[in-house]
Amino acid sequence: MSFVxxxxxxxxxxxxxxxxxxxxxxxxxxxxxxxxxxxxxxxNTQRVxxxxxxxxxxxxxxxxxxxxxxxxxxxxxGALGSAEVLLAVxxxxxxxxxPLVVDPVMISKHGAPLMGDEARAAxxxxxxxxxxxxxxxxxxxxxxxxxxxxxxxxxDAGRALLDLGARAVLVKGGHLASEGAVDLLVTPDGIxxxxxxxxxxxxTHGTGCTFSAAITARLARGSTLPEAIELAKAWLTEALRRxxxxxRGIGPVDHLAPIDGHDLG
Numbered sequence: 306m307s308f309v310x311x312x313x314x315x316x317x318x319x320x321x322x323x324x325x326x327x328x329x330x331x332x333x334x335x336x337x338x339x340x341x342x343x344x345x346x347x348x349n350t351q352r353v354x355x356x357x358x359x360x361x362x363x364x365x366x367x368x369x370x371x372x373x374x375x376x377x378x379x380x381x382x383g384a385l386g387s388a389e390v391l392l393a394v395x396x397x398x399x400x401x402x403x404p405l406v407v408d409p410v411m412i413s414k415h416g417a418p419l420m421g422d423e424a425r426a427a428x429x430x431x432x433x434x435x436x437x438x439x440x441x442x443x444x445x446x447x448x449x450x451x452x453x454x455x456x457x458x459x460x461d462a463g464r465a466l467l468d469l470g471a472r473a474v475l476v477k478g479g480h481l482a483s484e485g486a487v488d489l490l491v492t493p494d495g496i497x498x499x500x501x502x503x504x505x506x507x508x509t510h511g512t513g514c515t516f517s518a519a520i521t522a523r524l525a526r527g528s529t530l531p532e533a534i535e536l537a538k539a540w541l542t543e544a545l546r547r548x549x550x551x552x553r554g555i556g557p558v559d560h561l562a563p564i565d566g567h568d569l570g
Contacts, residue, residue: 308336309375310525312518313368313394314383314410315344315356321557322511323383327518329560334522334540339375341367343394344386350510350552358386361393368397378525381406381517382431388423395430404524407435408517409444433470437490437530439517440466441477455482456489463491473530475520477513486542490534499534501542508548508556515558516541540564 312327320326324340331338343364347355371377380403385391398405409428411420420428428448432438445462446453448469453462459481463474478487486504490497519537520530528536540562547559 308522308525309339309377310336310518310521311339311341311371311377311380312383312521313341313343313364313380313385314408314514315346315386316342317346317348317511319349319510319552319557321350321551322514326511326514326557326560327381327383327521330515330518331522331525333560333562334519334526334564336378336522336525337375339371339377341371343390344384349554350556351554356386358390361387361389364390365393365397368394372397377403378527379404379406379521381408381521383408383514383517384410385420385424385431387421388427391424391427391431395427395434398431398434401434404436404521404530405434406517406521406524407431407438408513409438409440409448410513411444411447429469432466435471436524437473437475437520438466438471439475439477439513439520441479441513442481445474445476453481456487459489460491460496463489463496467491467493475534477516479509479512488534488538490531497531499538501538504542504545506545506548508551508558509545510552510555510557512541512545512558515544515560536564 315323317323328338344358442453449465459476466474474491476489488499520533523533544558544562
């Protein structure tokens with residue numbers, strides 16, 4: 306397995322989100338996964354009852370250990386927890402020679418905060434070193450101070466994040482008012498839409514982590530950003546269709562969903 310992807314994120318012991326979902330996704334897409342843990346949670350498909358953020362120095366040491374021995378072809382961030390951890394990752398990322406996907410995870414599926422106010426205020430440092438940032442509508446609203454409920458408002462929020470220093474923004478459309486699930490890739494060159502049918506399922510635990518991990522895996526394999534998004538979105542749609550049966554609450558997507566004929570060799 307010659308492709309390597311790195312996830313810098315929190316742990317979900319129930320396996321549906323965070324580091325665990327990212328590593329499953331990497332493997333499913335034929336990519337060797339490495340990880341740096343930023344925070345620990347006590348959670349399952351029904352609740353989150355505790356969040357413990359790692360010391361920033363420990364995060365920095367984990368990252369240095371991975372980079373010196375198993376350098377990735379692409380990386381992603383998930384929940385970072387504190388301003389200190391966020392700034393440590395942003396500082397290291399200035400020297401990355403590979404794409405960085407930033408998923409600005411702010412709250413868990415059950416509403417537990419995973420990014421404090423100080424971390425939000427410091428987010429610009431990470432935004433400026435990201436190859437693409439992938440907020441959902443709520444995260445885009447929090448980062449820009451705008452209402453983000455429609456596709457037009459999603460496009461405006463994407464442009465606002467470009468103005469704040471992002472190179473590319475993927476505003477995810479799961480919470481936007483539209484007939485299908487429409488994701489908006491906003492770059493200095495314009496706006497590209499990625500459309501898939503909405504999947505009627507309550508089992509959406511870890512969807513954002515899984516989507517950004519799939520994009521990261523495809524970038525590690527050499528896809529362009531639009532290609533990576535298209536392939537990741539098609540696979541995630543199938544993973545949502547096949548979700549269900551794990552846990553007694555909001556279950557995870559099916560990380561074993563097939564990948565239609567795309568090379569994994």
